[in-house]
Amino acid sequence: MPLSLSLITLCLVFVSLLSPVGGAVERRKCSHPAVRKEWRSLPHKERADWITAVNCLAKLPHDRMFKPSVNPPDIAPYNASGSLFDGIGSLTQTLNSLAKILFMHTWIHYTGQFLPWHRWYINTFDQALRSRCGYRGSSPYWDWTKGSPSPSSRVRVMQYLPVSGLGGWGAASTQYHVLDGAFSASSSFRPSYPYPHIMWRNYTLFPPLDKLIPIPGFVWNLSMPATDNFTRPVVEGIINGFEGDFRNFHATLESGPHTYVHLCVSGDMAGVCPVGAPPDCITAPTFSANDPLFFLHHAMxxxxxxxxxxxxxxxxxxxxxxxxxxxENATAFLRYQTGGPPFLSMDSVIPTNGLATSPVILSDVMSTTEGPLCYIYD
Known part of the structure; x- marks a missing residue:
């Protein structure tokens, strides 16, 4: 009998390209931690400032240090004329392809690296906004549990204001392009991967999980709305449960809210090829960070x-x-939902693709106030 699994995670692999702000990891006591705040609680000016900083990264030229070690034939070639923001897509594609070919121990999803790596990555991006583009406000997160009971409204954090809004959903009649907000089709924001295009989102209540990651033995539950996986009761249950049990806490968070937000927003956030993409475009999770909403999502x-x-x-x-x-199959995944051996320790290195000036290890990011990090949440 095939094993049944109601939650399946889109395998996303991301690599940071923002080394100049990553720098060497230094131990220090954090006496004045920054406070990260929910996006909708920020004043309009602060939202506009954050968006301006993101657009600033998207206009900065690529850094010559950001060079993929290989140019696999199954992904878009590195675009040396792209922006610093575009480099995210290029380098994440490269690592994803390398990992598939070499089975490298640098996976950051479905392994113990998932939460530590993304903590480092989001902080690195935040520091880039500040050091490269002068952002001085709070680092935002997106609380998906807030909003009205309507699934579409609960997901909607993307106000439509042209200067301080993240934009809304696209429509089939316009190829699901984002037509409002600061990253709309009328703006200059154009992700370069998998090819230059207008950012797009396609609200998807019932994602086709059975077509995303075909793992032998899995039977997916396709009848549960994606939004049922990131309600307030679900999130509170994750926070209040699993006392001392990191393995099951991690597995439930990654396979549940994390995955279903990506798939519900869809479009760039889910790594789906845009409508009208060239025939050689391969739908893959490697360019999910095209959408700035990605960073608010992973901060949550x-x-x-x-x-x-x-x-x-x-x-x-x-x-x-x-x-x-x-x-490789349902049995292996259910046994090793947070990764198989070799098992990680606090001395294990977080993969930064060589973009930090000294190694970053897991113990460096286990706390947001004890060590190199210095922030808390409201």
């Missing part, structure tokens, strides 16, 4: 981990995970 994932860590003493330093994805 980090916030859930932060709140869980502070819920019980046994949660603070709890950790368990392997370094290798085990997606």
């Amino acid at each position: 994932v980090d916030r859930i981990w932060y709140k869980w860590q502070h819920k019980h003493k046994s949660n603070k330093n709890a950790f368990f995970g392997g370094s290798v994805q085990r997606l």
Whole structure:
């Protein structure tokens, strides 16, 4: 009998290209932590300033240090004339392809690297906005549980204002292009990967999970709306549960809210080829960070981990995970949802693709206030 699984995660692999702000990891006591705040609680000017900084990164020329080590034939070639923001897509595609070919121990989804790596990555992006583009406001997150009971409204954090809004949903009649907000079709914002295009979003209540990652033995539950996986009761249950049990906390968070937000927003956020893409475009999770909403989404994932860590003493330093994805069949995945052996330790290196001036290890990011990081959540 095939194994049944109601939650399946889109395998997303991301690599940071923002080394100049990553720098060497230094131990220090954090005496004045920055406070990260929910996007909708920020004044309009602060939202506009954050968007301006993102657009600034999208206008800066690529850095010569950002060069892919290979140019695999199954992904778009590196665009040396693209922006600093565009480089995210290029380098994430490269690592994803390398990992598939070499089965490298650098996977950052379905392994123990998932939460630590994304904590480092979101912080690195935040520091880039500040050091490269002068942002001085709060680092935002997107609380998907807020809003009206309507699924579409609950997902909607993207106000439509042209200067301070993230934009809304696209429509089939316009190839799902985002037509409002600061990253709309009428703006200059154009992601370069998998080819230059207008950013797009396609609200998808029932994602076709059975077509995303075909793992032998899985039977997906396609009848559950995506939005049922990131309601307030679901998120509170994750934060309040799994006392001292990092493995099941991580697996539930990654396969549940994290995945279904990506798939519900769809479009660039889910790594789906845009309508009208060239025939050689391959739908893949490698360019999910094309959408600036990605960074608010993963800040919320980090916030859930932060709140869980502070819920019980046994949660603070709890950790368990392997370094290798085990997606070859249902049995392997259910046994190793947070990665198979070799297992990680606090001395394990976080993969930065050589873009940090010194190694970053897991213990560096287990706390947001003890070590190189210095922030808390409201």
